Amino acid sequence: MNFFEKYTNRAETELLAQVNFAKEQGFYPYFRELHSEQGPIVRMDDREVIMLGSNNYLSMTMNPQVKEAAKRAIDKYGVGSTGSRLLNGTMDLHVQLEERLAKFLGTESAVIFSTGMQANLGTLSCLLDKDDWVVSDQQNHASIIDGIRLSRIPRDHKLIYKHNDMEDLERCLKQIPKGEKALIVTDGIFSMEGTIAQLDVITELAERYDAGIYVDDAHAVGVLGPKGRGTPAYFDLEDKVDVVMGTFSKSFASIGGYIAGSEVICEWVKHRARSIIFSASAPPPAVATVLAVLDIIEKDDSYQKKLWENSKRLLKGYQDAGFDTGESQSHIIPIIVGDEMTTFFFFKELLEYRPRSVYTNPVRAPAVQPGRELLRTTCQAAFTKDVIDEAVEIMATVGKKLEVI
Numbered sequence: 001m002n003f004f005e006k007y008t009n010r011a012e013t014e015l016l017a018q019v020n021f022a023k024e025q026g027f028y029p030y031f032r033e034l035h036s037e038q039g040p041i042v043r044m045d046d047r048e049v050i051m052l053g054s055n056n057y058l059s060m061t062m063n064p065q066v067k068e069a070a071k072r073a074i075d076k077y078g079v080g081s082t083g084s085r086l087l088n089g090t091m092d093l094h095v096q097l098e099e100r101l102a103k104f105l106g107t108e109s110a111v112i113f114s115t116g117m118q119a120n121l122g123t124l125s126c127l128l129d130k131d132d133w134v135v136s137d138q139q140n141h142a143s144i145i146d147g148i149r150l151s152r153i154p155r156d157h158k159l160i161y162k163h164n165d166m167e168d169l170e171r172c173l174k175q176i177p178k179g180e181k182a183l184i185v186t187d188g189i190f191s192m193e194g195t196i197a198q199l200d201v202i203t204e205l206a207e208r209y210d211a212g213i214y215v216d217d218a219h220a221v222g223v224l225g226p227k228g229r230g231t232p233a234y235f236d237l238e239d240k241v242d243v244v245m246g247t248f249s250k251s252f253a254s255i256g257g258y259i260a261g262s263e264v265i266c267e268w269v270k271h272r273a274r275s276i277i278f279s280a281s282a283p284p285p286a287v288a289t290v291l292a293v294l295d296i297i298e299k300d301d302s303y304q305k306k307l308w309e310n311s312k313r314l315l316k317g318y319q320d321a322g323f324d325t326g327e328s329q330s331h332i333i334p335i336i337v338g339d340e341m342t343t344f345f346f347f348k349e350l351l352e353y354r355p356r357s358v359y360t361n362p363v364r365a366p367a368v369q370p371g372r373e374l375l376r377t378t379c380q381a382a383f384t385k386d387v388i389d390e391a392v393e394i395m396a397t398v399g400k401k402l403e404v405i
């Protein structure tokens, strides 16, 4: 039998049938095309859509100064890097960005990758050795889970604690034999339900059990802490976190990722992480975009303030309407629906609403626990009060119709 024949008679065809059925019924939510730039209002086909599903937290994709910097980088450096950082793919822009990030985050060093996914895959897989232990929050991002999988630690050295449950974290730490090395890994702001890691307790436990700390600040950089310096800065615990990871695909309006920490860790990762060695570096306009956003947020925290102001208004609107918003503490606000089909119908009805519709991200298991299916909604700095109120009104109308509220 030819290798690909299995794709005509197994689960793979079932998946295709499910996708086609969902498309026909109009509730297939994925790979939707946008016909405009990312912003508070986007165009999808012929209609205007309020974008409640973007990670453009500081609305920097539209910032004229940032766009100009990306254009200038193209003129000077061209559009691509055509090589790995290790070889021909390091431009002075990449080095400048590493230095600026280290300064911004208050670490000795930083290393940039072409995506945040690659940052977690490459770093965790080369930091964790075969005798080490890892203790990871149940709701950590897929790139953390996969980074740990790619490492050489045995299965029984991976301990998962209940989401943000510090007693359960301690229970895991107690299982590790004395003298053995452990790394605690957590998101800073959790990507699905918008909770903030209890870094004050985590650092205390890490000290007591002599563990290292790795924080994925993908959703917190630019958002949390003074000047958006992230979760460690928010708790004033920057010196207690060994490695902080982040991405450029959200507040920084670009693509790429980084880790920051001591020089010795960063040099190790730079020379050992396979995702940096065997992959081309980020293109010049993407790097210049991040530098331009840093220029702005280092001087001006009005974008960050606006984002928080808007997030509070959106959360209050949802709560007044009667939605279950889980434990959200941030700009990521879930609408907990608790059932997969209703979640998809909710998504569809919102997108079909007229004259203006609303885009949200429907999330099902395994990205969330079964029974916790939700619409992931996110705020942006450039939302106006009117847009937020309009979005809430549409959500409430559809929510009532589908008996979500």
Ligand SMILES: Cc1ncc(COP(=O)(O)O)c(C=O)c1O
Pocket (backbone or CB within 6 Å): 115, 116, 117, 118, 120, 141, 143, 187, 191, 216, 218, 219, 247, 248, 249, 255, 256, 257
């Ligand atoms: C918590 C977290 N870590 C890492 C990543 C990966 O980032 P990137 O989009 O840069 O690959 C994401 C992206 O969704 C994320 O949410």
